[in-house]
Amino acid sequence: KQEVTQIPAALSVPEGENLVLNCSFTDSAIYNLQWFRQDPGKGLTSLLLIQSSQREQTSGRLNASLDKSSGRSTLYIAASQPGDSATYLCAVGDTGFQKLVFGTGTRLLVSP
Amino acid sequence: DARVTQTPRHKVTEMGQEVTMRCQPILGHNTVFWYRQTMMQGLELLAYFRNRAPLDDSGMPKDRFSAEMPDATLATLKIQPSEPRDSAVYFCASGRSTHSYEQYFGPGTRLTVT
Numbered sequence: 001k002q003e004v005t006q007i008p009a010a011l012s013v014p015e016g017e018n019l020v021l022n023c024s025f026t027d028s029a030i031y032n033l034q035w036f037r038q039d040p041g042k043g044l045t046s047l048l049l050i051q052s053s054q055r056e057q058t059s060g061r062l063n064a065s066l067d068k069s070s071g072r073s074t075l076y077i078a079a080s081q082p083g084d085s086a087t088y089l090c091a092v093g094d095t096g097f098q099k100l101v102f103g104t105g106t107r108l109l110v111s112p
Numbered sequence: 113d114a115r116v117t118q119t120p121r122h123k124v125t126e127m128g129q130e131v132t133m134r135c136q137p138i139l140g141h142n143t144v145f146w147y148r149q150t151m152m153q154g155l156e157l158l159a160y161f162r163n164r165a166p167l168d169d170s171g172m173p174k175d176r177f178s179a180e181m182p183d184a185t186l187a188t189l190k191i192q193p194s195e196p197r198d199s200a201v202y203f204c205a206s207g208r209s210t211h212s213y214e215q216y217f218g219p220g221t222r223l224t225v226t
Contacts, residue, residue: 034215036217042220043218045217046214100147
């Protein structure tokens with residue numbers, strides 16, 4: 001059974017810092033990996049999707065990497081801003097029905 | 113700007129009552145997922161439809177939960193009878209199985225069962 005872990009559970013940084021969020025998964029037979037952002041009381045916003053054959057994806061200040069063999073992904077946020085404050089969720093898509101298994105999330109607070 | 117819509121956004125009901133949640137997937141998407149989010153369990157999959165056919169509902173308590181897609185523009189999740197432990201946020205997501213399988217989430221239905 002796939003298990004997804006995110007470290008750290010919470011992170012507080014001053015504005016402008018670069019930061020890395022970590023995601024690990026136990027079964028490397030994945031179809032894709034998706035990073036989401038969730039604001040309090042809101043739904044999930046997809047940030048980046050990495051297919052199993054890819055190593056990384058970039059969107060603006062965000063860069064996500066995938067090392068399938070070691071069961072790890074990282075989300076790099078450059079020059080963090082207070083508007084980046086949210087919970088970041090990593091989700092792994094399985095090779096069967098492509099259903100997502102979610103990590104428990106990292107709660108990020110960026111202070112002005 | 114295509115989005116997944118869910119109704120109602122909030123629902124408060126008494127134990128034993130029937131609850132129906134509705135989801136309109138993005139036009140052209142052929143996969144629909146129902147997830148439940150709680151503080152204790154996080155996000156977990158309840159049911160999955162492809163081309164309106166249920167493919168996986170192993171995460172759903174069968175005795176009280178049911179999920180259907182009466183047509184391509186509507187997915188429903190029903191709880192009968194509801195219990196306090198069903199209190200959670202229920203999310204619907206849609207995607208295309210012929211594409212990248214990226215899932216797009218709706219705003220969720222926050223259910224409180226008293």
